[in-house]
Amino acid sequence: EVQLLESGGGLVQPGGSLRLSCAASGFTFSTYAVNWVRQAPGKGLEWVSTISGSGGNTYYADSVKGRFAISRDNSKNTLFLQMNSLRAEDTAVYYCAKGDPLTGTTLRNAFDIWGQGTMVTVSS
């Protein structure tokens, strides 16, 4: 079964750091771009970041550029999101999502598999 499982969320003070992980299983992880999408309480979906299958290409939303870093370890089938200088407005459920190149192209595609999400709360 194709599956994504996030971990690492929690409560952190403003200005603090947190590292999220997303463990993938059931597919050849290294051949797919993967993404982080977040959802603030009661709000809509916000794309955060994308990384290509090799890790050589990364993309960020303006709201997190310079503060967040996406990476992956293909030997461990794991995606990461390093979040620094956290702000109250970063409070959200963070989802990892797999891109499906059959829906478009290798890096321009819809997100066909989603994890269950991990909650990040930034508060003093």
Place this chain on the structure above:
Amino acid sequence: AIRMTQSPSSFSASTGDRVTITCRASQNINSYLAWYQQKPGKAPKLLIYAASTLQSGVPSRFSGSGSGTDFTLTISCLQSEDFATYYCQQYYSYPPLFGPGTKVDIK
């Protein structure tokens, strides 16, 4: 960035109704448009990609149409399990932004 708008933002409907949700892109995105369904406390689920292609396992009562800047999601006969929030997303260019969502609730 290519901005996405949806209308309506919410509405009430009854089981058996035919419902249509509209999504508009601020620029031409060809057919690089996806629709997702999200239920409370759950992750989004891909329904349609490439504007009109049904994702595997999605019931045929869901359909999508459009290209360029104007798109629609139609549910031909609303079922109880379809009450949810629906989002469109463009993936023509980065950032792949989502629309604000359309909440469908029970009349």
